[in-house]
Amino acid sequence: MLLITDVTAVTMDGDRRVIADAAVAVDGARIAAVAKAAALRSRYPDATELAGRGMLAIPGLVDAHAHADQSLLRGMTDDLPWIPFLAEWISPYLSRRDPQVAVAAYRLTMAEMIRSGTTCFVSPNVDPRDDLDALTSAIDECGVRAVLAHWVEDDHTLDGACAAIERWDGAADGRVRMRIGLDIPRLPGDPYRASLYARVAALDHGLVYHFCSETEDWTYYEDRFSVRPTQWAESVGLLGPSTLLINGCWLTAVEARILAATRTPVVASPSATMKMASGTTPVRDLRDAGVVVALGTDGAANNDCFDMVREMKAACLAQNARRGRAATLTAEDALEMATIEGARALGLDADLGSLEPGKRADIVLVDLGRAHTWPATDPIANLVYAAHGGDVDTVIVDGRILLRDGEFVDLDEEEILAEAARAAVEVAALVPHRTPRWPRQ
């Protein structure tokens, strides 16, 4: 039994209890109890204690939109609109890279995620050429959870995805889950594959796809079928609780009602969609309509980081600007999206997303005792508005301590960074070189 003592526990349970002078008892991979430290000390007198030193204990953060293979593109693709970004940088990177480059990128991404408190991520569009044995081994080594959505664009890739799901779903002691990452039309001239959508809809696999993100993503369906994208997706059977829709910046009130009725979750990625000028997800409208909305960083190619703490703040600011009203999305709303709602969006809320007895011991300790987060009068507001991922001190997944005192317990970070630097040289040769705006000497 491990007893994490002297913390303020933000439980995210049904009552959203925040417990001062708390402890979290961990039995193996699961949480045994969350209560006042004095009570748990007397209940578990023989437990090994891990000193929380007054830190905030929160559930591990869920990054529900994280292109984990794009960390090596950091700094290479800034200030681009989505079409040249995808066509001239992402596509060549995906089609020409060595599978080992993807592994190096994933390891760098996961190191950053652990450092910033993310314990579970969704990687959409996992390339069929990727080495899933190596990727799942890297995830196992790093100790986090991942939902890998295998790219599907035709019958052949669907066959490959089904085989991959069969082979790797549940890998790394159940920490790896597999889904289909579906390609749907986004631009005039994109192939429309009715029989593929029917095949996918008939399967029992989870789905992840980019949806109604850019203006073109909805004009395609209005021009071709005279319906909104959500009406199209419902008509072909691609909605439901096991589908995760990415971005949805241009979703309307009518579509929000369909998503609520079909219990289809959406993930917002405010930093990336604002940076690329795609728009902002109508998070407040969706939540008010009863839609589950998760939060994601998108990735280092168009957000430059995988920092979910910073993303929570961006989520609030984006909604406030969208409505022109403070507190349109509160710090509490954002923390829900990054924890329990993220878990719910993935159908994993029975195990993840809150600090409650019986759930997986995915626990993050955040140090708010620093100049930029002090005084911690309202720990939720300080976490969301003042902190950043670098304030994460300790990360535990399945009861295993991955980060302690801001240092990796098992991972060799120096080696991960050196490997990433070598791979980044390869990546730079695959994509267009952009001349810096200022002279480099």
Ligand SMILES: [Zn+2]
């Ligand atoms: Zn994406």
